[in-house]
Amino acid sequence: MYKFTSFLKIASIVLVFLIVSCQKSNINEPTYQANQFTNDIVTNWVDISLDLVRTTPGYSPPVASRSFGLLGITMYESVVQGMSGYKSLSGQVTNLPTMPKIDQNKLYHWSICANAAAYEILTKLFPTANNDMKKIMQLTYENNLSKYKTGLDPLVIDQSIVLGKSVANTVYNWSTTDNIGNEGYLKNFPASYVTPVGESFWVPTSAQLIPLQPYWGQARSFIPNIVNQITIPKNPTFSTDINSLFFEKAHDVYTTVNEKNPTYMKIAFYWADDAGTTFTPPGHVVSITSQIIKEQKLDLGRAAEAIARVGMCVGDAFICCWKTKYDNNLLRPVSYIQKYIDPTWKTQLNTPPFPSYTSGHASCSGAGFDMLTYLFGENYTFVDNSHKLKFDQGDKNFEPRTFSSFKSAAEEAALSRLYGGIHYDFDNIAGLESGRAIAKKNFETIITKQ
Numbered sequence: 001m002y003k004f005t006s007f008l009k010i011a012s013i014v015l016v017f018l019i020v021s022c023q024k025s026n027i028n029e030p031t032y033q034a035n036q037f038t039n040d041i042v043t044n045w046v047d048i049s050l051d052l053v054r055t056t057p058g059y060s061p062p063v064a065s066r067s068f069g070l071l072g073i074t075m076y077e078s079v080v081q082g083m084s085g086y087k088s089l090s091g092q093v094t095n096l097p098t099m100p101k102i103d104q105n106k107l108y109h110w111s112i113c114a115n116a117a118a119y120e121i122l123t124k125l126f127p128t129a130n131n132d133m134k135k136i137m138q139l140t141y142e143n144n145l146s147k148y149k150t151g152l153d154p155l156v157i158d159q160s161i162v163l164g165k166s167v168a169n170t171v172y173n174w175s176t177t178d179n180i181g182n183e184g185y186l187k188n189f190p191a192s193y194v195t196p197v198g199e200s201f202w203v204p205t206s207a208q209l210i211p212l213q214p215y216w217g218q219a220r221s222f223i224p225n226i227v228n229q230i231t232i233p234k235n236p237t238f239s240t241d242i243n244s245l246f247f248e249k250a251h252d253v254y255t256t257v258n259e260k261n262p263t264y265m266k267i268a269f270y271w272a273d274d275a276g277t278t279f280t281p282p283g284h285v286v287s288i289t290s291q292i293i294k295e296q297k298l299d300l301g302r303a304a305e306a307i308a309r310v311g312m313c314v315g316d317a318f319i320c321c322w323k324t325k326y327d328n329n330l331l332r333p334v335s336y337i338q339k340y341i342d343p344t345w346k347t348q349l350n351t352p353p354f355p356s357y358t359s360g361h362a363s364c365s366g367a368g369f370d371m372l373t374y375l376f377g378e379n380y381t382f383v384d385n386s387h388k389l390k391f392d393q394g395d396k397n398f399e400p401r402t403f404s405s406f407k408s409a410a411e412e413a414a415l416s417r418l419y420g421g422i423h424y425d426f427d428n429i430a431g432l433e434s435g436r437a438i439a440k441k442n443f444e445t446i447i448t449k450q
Contacts, residue, residue, distance in 0.1 A: 032082060032107065032108060032109055032110060033082050033083070033084060033110075034079040034080075034082035034083045034110040034299065034300045034301035034304075035083065035084075035299040035300070035301055035302070036110075036299070036300075037110055037111045037299060037300035038111075038297075038299065038300065039293050039294065039297070039298045039299065039300055039302075039303035040111075040144075041075075041111045041114045041115050041118070041144060041300060042075055042114065042118075042290075042293065042300060042303040042304050042307060043290045043293055043294055043303065044118075044140060044144065045071070045075070045114075045115075045118035045119070045122065045140070046071070046286060046289075046290045046307055047287075047290060048122065048133075048136065048137060048140060049067065049068065049071055049122060049286075050279040050283050050286065050287055050290075051133065051136070051279075052067075052122065052126045052129055052133055053067065053279050053280055053283050054276075054277065054278055054279050054280075054283075055129070055130055055132075055133055056126050056128055056129045056130070056133070056185070057128065057185070057276075058128070058184075058185030058186060058188060059126075059185055059275065059280070060184075060185075060188050060212055060213060060275050060280070061275060061280045061281050061282055061318060061360055061364070062184065062212075062213045062216045062219075062318040062319075062322055062360075063181075063184040063185050063188070063213075064275070064279070064280045064282055064283055065280075065282035065311075065314045065315045065317070065318040065364060066181050066184065066219070066315050066318075067125050067126075068282055068283070068286050068307075068310075068311040068314060068315065069222055069308075069311035069312045069314070069315035069316075070121060070125060070171060070172075070175055070311070071118065071121055071122065071125070071307070071311060072304070072307040072308035072309070072310065072311030072312065073089060073093065073096070073171055073222075073308050073311070073312070074117050074118065074120075074121040074167060074168050074171045074172075075114050075117060075118055075304040075307060075308065076089065076304040076305055076307070076308040076448075077089065077090075077099045077117075077167045077170075077171065078110075078113045078114045078116075078117035078118075078163070078164045078167045078168070078304075079110045079113060079114050079300055079301050079304050080301070080304075080448075081101070081102045081108075082102075082108060082110040082113075082301070083301040085449055085450055086301065086305075086448050086449055086450065087447065087448060087449070087450045089308070089446065089448075092445070092446050092447065093222050093223075093224075093312070093446065094220055094221060094222060094223070094224045094225075095174065095177070095220070096171075096174060097170060097174055099167055099170055100163060100166040100167055100170060102163065103159075106155075106156075106159050107153075107156050107159075108156070108159060108160045108163060109148060109149075109152060109156055109157065109160045110160075110300055110301075111144070111148050111300060112144075112145060112148050112149065112157060112160040112161060112164065113160045113161075113163050113164040113167075114164060114300060114304065115141060115144040115145060115148070115164065116141075116145075116160070116161040116162075116163075116164030116165050116168070117164035117165065117167050117168040118164075118168075119137060119140070119141040119168075120164065120165045120168035120169065120172075121168040121171060121172055122137060123137060124168070124169075124172045125172070125175075128185065145157075145161075177220075178219060178220040180215050180216060180218050180219035180220070181216075181219040181220060184213065184216075184219075187213075188212055188213055189208065189210040189211075189212060189353075190210065190214065190215065191210065193210055193211070193214040193215070195209075195210070195211065196329055198329075199238065200238035200329075200330060200331060201329045201330070201331060201355075202329050202330065202331050202332065202335075202354070202355040202356070203331055203335050204353065205332050205334055205335060205351040205353065206350070206351070206353055208353040210353075211326075211353050211354040211355065212352065212353050212354040213322060213354070214326050214354075215326075216318065216319060216322035216323075217319060217320070217322040217323025217324070217325070217326055217327070218323070219319050219322075221315075221316045221319050221320075222312040222315055222316050222442075222446075223312070223316055223438070223441055223442055223445060223446065226316045226319065226320060226438060226441065227319060227320050227323050229441055230320060230434055230437040230438060230441065231437075232320065232324045232358065232430060232433075232434045233430065234327075234328055235328045235330045235356075235357040235426065235427075235430075236249070236426055238330070240340050247340070249424045249425055249426055250333055250336045250337055250340070250341065250424065251341065252418075252424075252425060253333040253337065253418060253421055253423075253424060253425075254333075254337050254341055254342065254345060256418060256419060256421070257345075257346075257347060257348050257419075257420075257421040258345075261419075264419040265348060265419065267412060267415065267416045267419055268348050268349055268416050268417075268419040268420035268421075269349075269398075269420075270387070270398065270401060270416065271284070271361065271412070271413045271416035271417075272349055272416070272420065273361075274350075278387075279386075281360060281361045281364050281365070281413070282314035282315075282317075282318065282364045282368065284386055284413075285310060285314055285364060285365060285368030285369060285372075286307070286310060286311065286314070286368070287386040288372070288382070288384055288386060288409070289306055289307060289310045289368070289372060290307075291382070291384070291385060291386070292306075292372065292376060292380075292382060293306055293307075295382070296376070305448055306372075306375055309371050309374075309375065309442065309443075309446070309448075310368050310371050310372065312442055312446065313364075313367035313368050313370075313371045313435075313438055313439050313442050314364040314367055314368045316367065316438050316442070317360075317363040317364040317366070317367035317368070317434070317435045317438050318360060318363065318364060320363065320434055320438060321358050321359070321360050321363040321364075321431060321434070322354075322360075324357065324358050324430075324434070325354060325355040325356070325357065325358065325360075326355060328355065328357045329355050330355050330356045330357040331355070331356065332351050332355070332356045332422065333347070333351075333356065333421060333422065333423065333424055334346075334347050334351050334421065334422070346421075347420065347421030347422055348419065348420045348421045349417075349420030349421060349422050350422075351421075351422045352422070356423060356424060356427055357424070357426070357427050357430065358427050358428075358430045358431035358434060359414060359417050359423045359427040359428045359430075359431035360431070361413055361414060361416065361417050361423075361428075361431070362410075362413065362414035362417065362423075362427065362428040362429075362430075362431025362432045362435065363431040363432075363434055363435040363438075364435060365409070365410040365413040365414060365431075365432070365435060366410050366414070366431060366432040366433065366434065366435020366436045366438075366439070367435035367436065367438040367439045367442075368410075368435075368439075369406040369407065369409055369410035369413075370406070370407070370410070370435065370436045370439035370440070371439045371442060371443065372406040373405070373406045373407060373439075374439065374443045376406070378405060378407070379404065379405055380405060380406060381402070381403065381404050381405070382402070382403055382406075383400050383401070383402050383403075384400055384401050384402075384403065384409070385400045387399075387400075388400050410432060410435070411432070414428035414429075414431060414432050415428065
C-alpha cells in the first residue's frame, strides 16, 4: 500500500510538471501557424489586384509588373514568421529592409495579418483607383476580417492587424526609394525623353510620339543587379537587303499575318492582354498563378510564396526587357514592312508605342511560367480560365485554353506577338530566353526555406 501511495505522489508531481511546461510553451510560442490557414486571403487580394490594374489609369505592363511583385513580397513577409522553416526576403531582395518582428509572447492570426497587409499595400500602390474599386477593397478587407475574427481574443485581432499593416508600410516606404518605379503610373511618357534618330531606330507607330517608360530599365530590380546578371545580345544586324536575315525575319511577319490563319488569329487575340482593358501580360501570368494556387489548395504561406516568386520574376523581366529595348531601340515590324515591303500592310494587333527588341510578352512569360515550373513541375497540365473569369465578351477567342505545361503556355504567349504582327521572331526567342534566365536566378538566389 505504501509503495502504491508513493507511486501516486510521484505521478502527480510529474503530471503537474508536464502541465506547467505545456502552459509555458503555449505562452512563449504562437499556437497558430500559417500552414493552418487556406489560401483564400492571398487569392482574394491577387484577383482584386488584377482588376485594379485593369481599371486604374496608367498601369502599363511595366508598372503593373512592379505592383504584383510588391504585393507578393508584402503578403509573404506578413506571414513568413508563422511559417516553420522559412525565412524573410530581407537582405536578399535589393535593399529590402528588415521587417517588423513578432513578439514571441503574443499570438498572431496569420490570415488576419495577410488581409491587413494586402489591403494596406494596395491602397498605397493604387491611390488613383476609382471609387468602385476602393469600395470593393474596403468591403473585401471587412468581409475577410469578419470571417476570421469570430471567437478570437480582441488582442489577437488587433496585434495581427498591426503587424500586417506595419509590414505593408515597411515595404511601401522601401518602394518609394526607387525613383524610376515609384509612382510609375504618373510618368509613362516622360516629355524629357529625346527619341534617337536612325534608320534602324524606333519610330512612332501611332499618335503617341513619346515611347512608353523609356527609363524603366533603370528601375530597381528585385534580384540585385539582375540586368547585369543575364546576357541579352544586341538585336540581329539591321539590313534592307532582301537576302539578309533581317529582311527574312521581317518578311516572315508579313506573310504570317497575311495568311489570316484562324488558329494564329485566335492565339494573337487571346494573349493580347492590352493595358487599360485587361490585366496586362504580367497580370495574365499572375492570374494563372492564382488559379493554380486554388487548384492545388495551397496553404496560406505557400500561396504567398508563389505570388511573391512569380511577382518578382515578372517585375524583373520587364526591367531587363525595357533596358534591352532602349539600348537597342529597334523599329517595329510595321515600320520596316511598310517602308521596305508593302506600304499598305496592316498588323493584326495594334502595335504598342515602344521599341521592338525584346518582346515584353515573351520576357515576362518566360520568367513567370518558368517559375511556375520550378514550383509545380514540368508537365503540369492546366486550363487557363483567366479571360473567361474576367473578360467574357462572348467572343470565341476568350474561351479557356488548355496547356500541357507552363513551358507550352510561355511559348504560345511569345508566338502570339508574331501572329499579331507586332514582333519579329527573334524578339520572342530572345525574350523567352532572358525571362527563363531571370526565373532561374530568382529560384537559385532568393532563398525562402532556411
